[in-house]
Structure formats: structure tokens, C-alpha cells
Amino acid sequence: MPNLAVFIEQRDGALKKVAWQMISEARRIADAAGGEVWGVFLGPDAGEATTEAAKYGADKVFAATGDSFAGYNSQTWATALANFCRAHNPDALLVGSTALGKDMGPLVAAKLECACISDAVGLKFDGGLEVRRPVFAGKCFTDVTPTTPVSVVGIRPNAFVMEEKAGAGAAESFDAGIDGVDQKATVQSVESAGGGQIELTEAEVIVSGGRGIKGPENYELIEKLADAMGAAAGASRAVVDAGWVDYSHQVGQTGKTVGPNLYVACGISGAIQHLAGMSSSKCIVAINKDANAPIFKVADYGVVADLFDIVPVLTDEVGKIRG
Numbered sequence: 001m002p003n004l005a006v007f008i009e010q011r012d013g014a015l016k017k018v019a020w021q022m023i024s025e026a027r028r029i030a031d032a033a034g035g036e037v038w039g040v041f042l043g044p045d046a047g048e049a050t051t052e053a054a055k056y057g058a059d060k061v062f063a064a065t066g067d068s069f070a071g072y073n074s075q076t077w078a079t080a081l082a083n084f085c086r087a088h089n090p091d092a093l094l095v096g097s098t099a100l101g102k103d104m105g106p107l108v109a110a111k112l113e114c115a116c117i118s119d120a121v122g123l124k125f126d127g128g129l130e131v132r133r134p135v136f137a138g139k140c141f142t143d144v145t146p147t148t149p150v151s152v153v154g155i156r157p158n159a160f161v162m163e164e165k166a167g168a169g170a171a172e173s174f175d176a177g178i179d180g181v182d183q184k185a186t187v188q189s190v191e192s193a194g195g196g197q198i199e200l201t202e203a204e205v206i207v208s209g210g211r212g213i214k215g216p217e218n219y220e221l222i223e224k225l226a227d228a229m230g231a232a233a234g235a236s237r238a239v240v241d242a243g244w245v246d247y248s249h250q251v252g253q254t255g256k257t258v259g260p261n262l263y264v265a266c267g268i269s270g271a272i273q274h275l276a277g278m279s280s281s282k283c284i285v286a287i288n289k290d291a292n293a294p295i296f297k298v299a300d301y302g303v304v305a306d307l308f309d310i311v312p313v314l315t316d317e318v319g320k321i322r323g
Contacts, residue, residue, distance in 0.1 A: 002035040002125050007081065008044045010055060011072070017202055018096035018157040020056045025123055025160040026094065027057030027167065033125040037167065038062060040084055040093070042069040042077055046171065048229045054169020056162065061104065061114070061169055064176035071190075075183050078104050080176035082111035083257035085150050087174060092129055097154040097257070098201055103154050108253055113178075114195055115146035121159040121280060121323045129153075137253065137276035155281065157201045158240055158259040186194070198232040200251065205262045208234035208278075212267020212288065216244035228318040234258070236268050250279035270295030277291060287311065 004026040009016040019039070039053035039061040053061045064080050070118040080285035084215070085093055093108065095101040097119050109116035122132030131144045131153055146153075200206060207229060219239070226233040235249040235258075241312070251258055253276040263281035268274060270286070270293055278284070279298050286299035289306045292302035296302045304308055 001262050002029065002033060002091040002094055002129060003087070003089075004029065004035065005038045005040050005062075005088070006053075006058070007093060007095045007101070008039050008049050008096060009096055010041070010049065011100070012037045013043070015049055015052060016096055016098060016157075017162065018098065018155065018170055019054060020162045021158065021160040022094045022155050023053055023056040023058050023154075023314050024163045024165070027163075027165055029123060029125050030057075030059075032212060034068075036060065036089070038088070038090060039169075040067075041080065042080055042176070044070050050171045053165050057165045057167040059170065060172055062172050064174055068176070070177060071187055073183060073185075073187065074103055075185075076178045076245065077179050078111060079178050081108045081179040084174050085112055090150060092151045092153050094153050094155050097156045101154055106155050109152040112148075112152070114148040115151040116154075117144050117146065117151060118154040119156050120153050121156050121259070123153070123155075134280060137272055137279075138279040152153055154159075156257065158204065158230050158261070161282075170187045178205055189224035192314075193245050198230075200232045200234055200249070200256045201257055203232035203258070203260050204236045204253070205229050205231035205233050205264075206258055206260045206278075206281075207264045207266065208236065208268060209239060209245075209307075210236040210268030211238040211242075211305050212269075213239065213244075214267075216242075218308075220243055221307070221315075223262070223288045225311055225315045225318070228315045228322065230265075230322070231264075232260075236271070236274050238271075249279065265295055265299070269293045269297055270298065 006022045008019040036059040039058040041049040041063040050061040071142045207226040234251040240250040251278040252274045259280040261282045284299045286295040287303045
């Protein structure tokens with residue numbers, strides 16, 4: 001009977017939907033194996049977080065609130081989560097594999113001296129928690145069973161389906177225990193690139209452009225198709241390294257790892273570094289004039305054609321369909 005705790009991430013008051021995906025999956029496990037699902041929130045105010053967590057099946061929502069959690073600080077936030085785990089003993093703490101989660105999760109595990117499993121795409125419980133994660137740049141999967149009393153598990157965004165299933169959502173507070181924490185670094189300012197754009201790691205649809213777009217002036221084709229589809233705009237490493245678009249758009253092993261429902265690759269050959277960042281997408285559509293491009297080996301649908309002929313037409317047709 002596992003008790004699964006889910007970290008509810010917020011940035012500037014905006015709640016990350018990966019939390020609801022994790023709570024939904026934890027609810028399915030708890031319904032099958034028993035136990036409870038707990039949300040854990042750090043922030044100025046927990047009102048909306050508690051309501052939303054209950055909607056997706058949380059039995060309880062534990063919160064530590066106040067100005068100390070208005071902005072992210074790895075030391076104070078990791079200390080608070082570690083203290084929560086010591087006090088309540090969940091079988092696992094699920095943390096989204098976002099930029100924040102990848103920074104904080106291992107630190108929490110280090111404080112607890114427990115197992116830390118990153119970038120998971122599957123969970124099940126059969127006498128013990130079993131975590132599935134990709135290895136060898138996404139070519140294979142390995143199933144890992146942590147042996148410590150608690151484990152910290154990073155969950156890849158969009159790995160699980162959000163499903164509303166009302167839980168009690170009882171609100172409780174907990175002592176973060178951060179008084180006297182020696183903050184070795186503080187955030188002085190935050191510069192956000194791509195404000196107002198859909199975040200790649202949370203996008204359900206992504207349109208990415210590669211070297212086949214031929215120049216920075218043509219990235220507009222990718223952005224227009226993404227806008228028509230209500231999607232995020234991504235890019236391959238070659239495009240970013242050439243300075244055609246900002247690094248925040250890079251998908252791949254040294255960029256962002258994504259798992260959308262639909263990934264449209266335009267003019268991307270499919271180098272192993274890029275495939276490692278997007279091969280777990282539910283459906284992959286590739287547009288490339290080279291019929292032997294490696295991207296076609298992982299694509300569900302392939303269009304062997306010049307993207308300059310296909311993308312504008314596709315943009316127009318999608319625009320008509322979506323009104």
C-alpha cells in the first residue's frame with residue numbers, strides 16, 4: 001500500500017501541469033494497490049494548488065507557504081521537501097523533470113540519502129515501486145526498483161495522461177524547517193527568454209525546424225505552423241549552434257527532452273543527439289527531402305518532400321481546420 005507524494009511545482013504563481021499528470025498516475029496506482037496520494041506545495045499561497053490537486057485525485061495536500069517560497073532557492077526548497085519526507089514517510093516523492101525539478105530532486109535525495117531516479121516515463125507498484133526510464137539515448141528502457149525506504153523520482157512531462165478524479169484534497173500545513181538555513185546563493189534577477197510562448201517541455205504539440213530551413217529568416221515558417229497548430233516551436237542543435245534561434249528552443253540531449261502527443265520535425269535529419277530528446281513523443285511526423293534521413297526510422301508518418309513546399313500548405317490547411 002504505497003503512499004505517493006507529488007511535488008506541485010509553481011513558478012511565479014503559475015502551476016505546472018506536470019503535477020496533475022503525476023497526481024493522476026499516482027491515483028491510478030493507489031486505486032489498484034491501496035495507499036494515498038499526497039500533494040506537496042511550496043509557495044506564497046496554496047489555495048489554487050489544493051483545489052486543483054483534489055480535482056485530479058489527491059487525498060491530502062501538504063503546504064508550506066510564505067514569502068520564503070515566493071522565488072525558487074534550491075537550498076531552502078530542497079530542505080523543506082526533505083523535512084516533509086522525514087516527517088511523513090512517503091514511499092516515493094515524484095518531482096517533474098523540469099528545469100527546477102532536475103535541479104532540486106537530486107539535492108532532496110542527497111539530503112535523505114535515498115535513491116534518485118531521473119526522467120521516468122512509467123510507474124507501477126507490485127509489492128514495491130517499479131520505475132521505467134529510457135537509456136542509451138532512448139533506444140531502450142530499463143525498469144528500476146528502488147530499495148531505500150523513500151525514493152525521489154523525476155517524471156518526464158507528458159509521460160502520463162491527466163485524468164480528473166476527485167479526491168478529498170484535505171489541506172494540511174507542514175513545518176518546512178528552513179529557519180537558519182545557510183543560503184550559499186541567492187537569485188538576484190531572472191531573465192526569461194521567449195516570454196508568452198508555450199514551454200517546450202509542457203507542450204502537447206511541438207513543431208521543430210532543422211538545418212533544412214537553410215537560414216534564420218526561414219524559421220518563421222516553423223513559428224507560423226506552430227502558431228496555427230497551437231504548438232510550441234522547437235529546433236535542432238544545428239540550428240541553435242548556427243545562431244539562427246535562441247537556445248531555449250533546442251530539443252535534444254543537450255537541449256530539452258520532450259514527450260508531446262505530436263512532434264512535427266521539419267528539415268531535421270535525425271541525429272542521435274536530437275532523437276534522444278524527442279523519441280518518446282506519442283506521434284512523430286517527419287518532413288524531409290532525403291528519403292534516407294534517420295528521422296524516418298522513428299517517425300510514425302513521413303513526408304519525403306521539400307519542407308518549403310509542404311510547410312506553407314500545411315499551415316494554411318491547419319488554419320482552415322482550426323478556424
